[in-house]
Amino acid sequence: MSVQASPSVQPVESKRVRARRAQPLTVAGVVAGIAKYGFLLLMSFSFVLPLYWMFTSAMKDDSQIYTVPPVWIPNPAYPINFVNAWNTYNFNLYAFNTVVRYAIPVSLGVTFSSAIVAYGFSRIPWKGRDFFFYLCLATMMVPFQVTMVPLFIIWKNLGLVDTYFPLVLPAFFGAPYFIFMLRQFFMTLPQELSEAARIDGANEFVTMWRVILPLTKPALTVVALFAFLNAWNDYLGPLIYLRQNDQYVLALGLENLRRTVVSIGVSALAYPYLMAVSSVITLPILIAFFFTQRTFIEGISLTGIKG
Numbered sequence: 001m002s003v004q005a006s007p008s009v010q011p012v013e014s015k016r017v018r019a020r021r022a023q024p025l026t027v028a029g030v031v032a033g034i035a036k037y038g039f040l041l042l043m044s045f046s047f048v049l050p051l052y053w054m055f056t057s058a059m060k061d062d063s064q065i066y067t068v069p070p071v072w073i074p075n076p077a078y079p080i081n082f083v084n085a086w087n088t089y090n091f092n093l094y095a096f097n098t099v100v101r102y103a104i105p106v107s108l109g110v111t112f113s114s115a116i117v118a119y120g121f122s123r124i125p126w127k128g129r130d131f132f133f134y135l136c137l138a139t140m141m142v143p144f145q146v147t148m149v150p151l152f153i154i155w156k157n158l159g160l161v162d163t164y165f166p167l168v169l170p171a172f173f174g175a176p177y178f179i180f181m182l183r184q185f186f187m188t189l190p191q192e193l194s195e196a197a198r199i200d201g202a203n204e205f206v207t208m209w210r211v212i213l214p215l216t217k218p219a220l221t222v223v224a225l226f227a228f229l230n231a232w233n234d235y236l237g238p239l240i241y242l243r244q245n246d247q248y249v250l251a252l253g254l255e256n257l258r259r260t261v262v263s264i265g266v267s268a269l270a271y272p273y274l275m276a277v278s279s280v281i282t283l284p285i286l287i288a289f290f291f292t293q294r295t296f297i298e299g300i301s302l303t304g305i306k307g
Helices: 010-022 027-057 080-086 091-123 129-139 143-158 163-175 178-187 191-199 204-233 237-243 249-266 270-302
Strands: none
Touching: 027 270, 080 270, 091 129, 091 163, 091 204, 091 249, 129 178, 129 249, 129 270, 143 163, 163 178, 163 237, 191 204, 204 270, 237 249, 249 270
16 A cells, blocks of 8 residues: 655645746846845855965965965965974874863763753753743853952862863853753653653653653754864963963964964064964864754754744
8 A cells, every 4th residue: 555645745845836936037036136146155255265365374485475465376385384383382282182181071061961951941840940040041141251260269279270170170060051052952842752751660860861862962962062162262261270381272372373473573484384273273173064064053943943
């Protein structure tokens, strides 16, 4: 026995397609289309131009960097600048510190802890739940600059300054923005799923872990990506708490290179080296977004369906 598609959806789709195809092509429509795509192309060019300038400047020498009018295509090109610039400081160690000791622990900690808190705010009814949720959101209005000095004093009294604990440990207590995102996503899931799990004898943790979280992979991926990006680009936190050169992250290493550029001025390929390291640091983020953009956009769009 053959199963036919439901007639309630397909005819509507075909009517929309036929109506769109049946619209006559007018001069006004062509002009509007050219204007729309021309504007989008111009905006895209404005975003790509800084990246292009950074990458091409990394393969120039000083004579090409400071030439007026600017040299858009390096001639001759010096791709060896990438290797020389990366070896100027111990950027391999900085990359290891950034990824292994900072970004990955923060991503795992903030994703897991925010999911637990968001589950409690969205799936478990308890007295005062909304009050504490709004209180959690209110903490987002307090800038980091306000709590920066008190937090430093606390970590110093605990003897944890010059370690990664002040940077990593707070991630395991959740983040208000990510809690809000995951709560919005959890509220879109039917309550019948949790009730069915409770009938089967599952407690709240098992229900969250085996029923709810597998359905929220797009939102969890977005949280992990955001947390990773924040740690990858973080400069102020490591600047405050890390003092030893062998603990530096990429942002601090890049700042050291920038200071070298300022101190030696325009000599010895200083500016191309700075652009080369900046290009290498930016490239992994672009690659990661390229391969995860579908999940990223899906998670962003689904977290605001229900409030």
